[in-house]
Amino acid sequence: LLILVTRPVIGVTDGRTDVVDPDSEGRTSAGFHFADASAPQLSVLDLGVSRGDGVFDSLMVAEGRIPALETHLARFATSARLLDLPEPDRAVWRAAVAAAVATHPPVPVLAVKLVLTRGVEGSGVPTAWVLAQPARDFTEVRREGVKVVTLDRGYRHDVAATSPWLLQGAKSLSYAVNAAAIREAQRRGADDVIFISSDGFVLEAPTASVLLREGNRFSTPSAELGILAGTTQGRAFEFLRTYGYETDAVRLRASELRRADAIWLVSSIRQAVAVTELDGQPVGVDERLTEQLNTHLAHAAD
C-alpha cells in the first residue's frame, strides 16, 4: 500500500498507542509506506487513471477526530466488492489513515481520501493510497445554503438489483457523470443537483445524501435505490432521534420534495447544507436546526 503525506512520519497517535516508524525510504512494517504527495506517484498505465476503474472514500477529520471511520471503511469494502477488487485489509487502512492524520501539519479540518484502483494494466496488482489534505472551507456555503435542480439520472429505482454491473451504490472513481450534473445545474443557475430515478423516485445528490423534513418526521431515500449509503445521513439521523424526531429511509416520489418543510444535502466534508431553492421555487429553511446539525457533525465523536 502507498500512503501519501506532506511530511515524513514521526509517529501515529490515533487515541491508541501504535507507532509506525518508517525506515529511511519511508517503508513501515504496517503494510504501507510513506511517499511525497508533491512528487509523481502514479503510472499513466494505472487503470484508475485511464478508466476510472477503482473505488474511493472520503472522510473528514476535525480536531484530530475521525467520525464514522469504521462506517467509511465498511463502505469502502462494499465498493471494492461491487467492483470485484480485493477486499481492503481494514487494519492496514486504519493505520494508514491514522498515520496520514498524525503527520499532517495541524489544520482546522482535514479531508482524507482512500483510493483503491485496479492497478497498472496487466499487472493484476491494485494500487492503493491514502491522502490527507486541508479541506475546503464550507462555512459560507453552510450559512447560505444551496439552490438545487432535479435531474433525471436515467436509471430506474431498482437498478442496483436489475443491473449490478452499472455499479450504482459503489463509490467508484468514475465521478465524471457527477461532475457533469453539477455543471448542468450551474448552467441552469443553480449550485447542486438532486437526481431522480427514471421512474420518479428521489435518489441522491452527486456528492451528498438528501434529507427531507415534514413536521416531526425526517426521511431519506433508502440505500436500496442504487445510491450510496451516506455516513453523514446516518450520523444526522442518530442526532435527530435524540431530539425526538422520527427518522426513516424510504422511497420518496419527486413530488414529495415539493411538499417538504425543509430539505438538506448532507456529506462528510461539506456537512449539512440547506436547500433554499428547488427547480426555481423557494424551499423552507430551518437555520437553527442546520446549525445544530452542523455543530453535532463537526464535534461529536462516535
Ligand code: PLP
Ligand atoms: N452520495 C454520493 C454520490 C456521494 O458522493 C456522497 C459523498 O461523497 C454521499 C452520498 C454522502 O456520503 P457521506 O455522508 O458518507 O460523505
